[in-house]
Amino acid sequence: xxxxxxxxxxxxxxxxxxxxxxxxxxxxxVGTVSNVLNxxxxxxxxxxxxxxxxxxELGFVRNDAARxxxxxxxRAVGMIVLDVRNPFFTDVAQGVEESLGRERRPLxxxxxxxxxxxxxxxxxxxxxxxxxxxxxxPVGQVLPRLRRIRDRGTAVVVVDRKVGSREFSSVSVxxxxxxxxxxxxxxxxxxxxxxxxxxPRGLNQVKHRLAATEEVAAxxxxxQVRFVETATMDADAGRRxxxxxxxxxxxxxxxxxxxxxxLVALGALQGLTLAGARVPEDVAIIGYDDIGFAASAxxxxxxxxQPREELGAAAARxxxxxxxxxxxxxxxxxxxPELVVRRxxxx
Numbered sequence: 001x002x003x004x005x006x007x008x009x010x011x012x013x014x015x016x017x018x019x020x021x022x023x024x025x026x027x028x029x030v031g032t033v034s035n036v037l038n039x040x041x042x043x044x045x046x047x048x049x050x051x052x053x054x055x056x057e058l059g060f061v062r063n064d065a066a067r068x069x070x071x072x073x074x075r076a077v078g079m080i081v082l083d084v085r086n087p088f089f090t091d092v093a094q095g096v097e098e099s100l101g102r103e104r105r106p107l108x109x110x111x112x113x114x115x116x117x118x119x120x121x122x123x124x125x126x127x128x129x130x131x132x133x134x135x136x137x138p139v140g141q142v143l144p145r146l147r148r149i150r151d152r153g154t155a156v157v158v159v160d161r162k163v164g165s166r167e168f169s170s171v172s173v174x175x176x177x178x179x180x181x182x183x184x185x186x187x188x189x190x191x192x193x194x195x196x197x198x199x200p201r202g203l204n205q206v207k208h209r210l211a212a213t214e215e216v217a218a219x220x221x222x223x224q225v226r227f228v229e230t231a232t233m234d235a236d237a238g239r240r241x242x243x244x245x246x247x248x249x250x251x252x253x254x255x256x257x258x259x260x261x262x263l264v265a266l267g268a269l270q271g272l273t274l275a276g277a278r279v280p281e282d283v284a285i286i287g288y289d290d291i292g293f294a295a296s297a298x299x300x301x302x303x304x305x306q307p308r309e310e311l312g313a314a315a316a317r318x319x320x321x322x323x324x325x326x327x328x329x330x331x332x333x334x335x336x337p338e339l340v341v342r343r344x345x346x347x
Contacts, residue, residue, distance in 0.1 A: 017060045060329035074125045075317045076106045077319065078120060078126035079135040079159075082203075083233065084111035086263055087291040088135075090306055092159065095312025096135060103320060105132070114232060116140030121181050125147065132229075133319045143167075155322035160205045162332060165245060170324065171315040171333045173211040175205055178304040179212025182258050182286045185302070185339055189218050189346070191256035191268050191284055197268060198239040200230040200259020206233075206260050209288065213258055226254060238267025246275055255283060255344075262287035262303055269299060269344065284345040300342035 019037075021204050023030045030050060034044045036051045043051070046093045054060075077100055081089040097107045108131065110122035123145060126134055133155040136142070150168070151196045158170040186194055196213050198206045210227060217223040228244060230237035238259060245254055259265035265287030269279060277283055279299050287294060290305035314333050321328045 017058045019060075020053065022054055022058060022060050023082070025058060026051045042212060045305050062205065073130060074130045075104070076108050076129065077133040077135065077316075078108045078110065078122070078130050078131040079136065080110040080112050080122050080126075081136050081141065081159075082112060082114050084109065085234070086261065086289075087293070088261065088289040091291075091308035092312040092315075095309035095314075096316045097312075098309075099313045099316035099320070105320075111137050112137075114203075116142075118146070127152070127154070130154075133157070133323050135315055135319060137161065138163055148213065155319055155326065157315050157319040157322065159312065164322060165332060166330065169318050169328075169331050171311055171318065171335070173306045173311060173335045173337050174210035175337075176212045178288060178306070179209035179258075180216055181218035181339040182209075182214040182288065182304050183339065185341065185345060186256040186258065186284060187216060188224055189256075189284060191338030192223050193226070193252075193254045194223065194256045194258055195226045195228055195241075195245055195254035196258050196260070197228045197230060197238060198264055198337055199237075200231060201227075201229050203233075209258075209260055226252075230264065234263045235270070238264040238269075239271040240267075242268050242271030244274065245269075246277075253283075257285045259285065259287045262291045262301065264290045265301055265303070265344075266293060266297060269297060269301065273298070280343070280345050288346050290340050292339075295342065297344075299344050302342045302345040303340050305338045307337075311335060 019030055019033050023033045024220035026033070029048065032043065033045065033051060036048055040113050049220055079093060079096060081093065083089060093107065093109055094331055100107055112122065119139045119142065127149060131154060134149060134159055137160045138158065146156050146164065146168060156168050158168050160172050162170045162172060181255065194217065196210050196215065201207065217225045228241045230241060257268050259268055265285055269285055270281055279285055285301065287301050287303040290303040294301040294303045316333065
């Protein structure tokens, strides 16, 4: 089809500018244009600037999709998180994105919503897109699926937990240490009836933080732990848990709540406040993650801080190593949490 001088085809559609067009307009070879786009360090500075000027003048846009299809693999990395509404995961994703950006690799983010069916749908999508790498905080029993994805050429790193520890690298935060920090802080503050609120029970984060709380209680005098399992890890779950706890007899009601994350803790804080309970005089509350909202709550929330962006950056670095060399040695980086004390436990 012929083209017009205004850059449009006769039917009025915009004409696609090709690498050959750029080469012809710049008076260089197609190979030189390819080097400018992919290996600029191999091009003389004057030639580089000239060709870049022609690219800008013609409005050339490289077709990465076609190039990656020919190469057999997309440069993008897929990431599946448990709950994109939780600032913890958006901060982790930001750490991933910054590390990948230095390698000019885009990040495609998927939200499983703690739903194994949605998780499976995203795994299907990322396989169809032929992403070069996958970062995942799993919901269901995905080990067999991750093996198949790896065997088909996609690098896999597990984030915020371990799955198939001899097969897949991971980056996580020591949840048992975090649980001990929170529980010991409550016990040291004189609390003896601790309600651990969070769930589902099968989530490793919940399981490990709860186990650590029970260990602290067992090593202390007269300390009891009540587990209030929730279906989700959001503020609504925290409010519902408080309703359940306030319905208990006076002697059974907790004098402290350890919430499995800050969203649950903030919901519990709201529920207690609406019910007229005093925080921390009647009930102390501590959360987990130390998201931005924790410090700015009406009653500033004590929390266990996780190095969120560092977690994402570390996972991305390991993934890039595995993409570059699938035989990279399996490693499991474990970061340490930190106790942050505010008014909700130390009023």
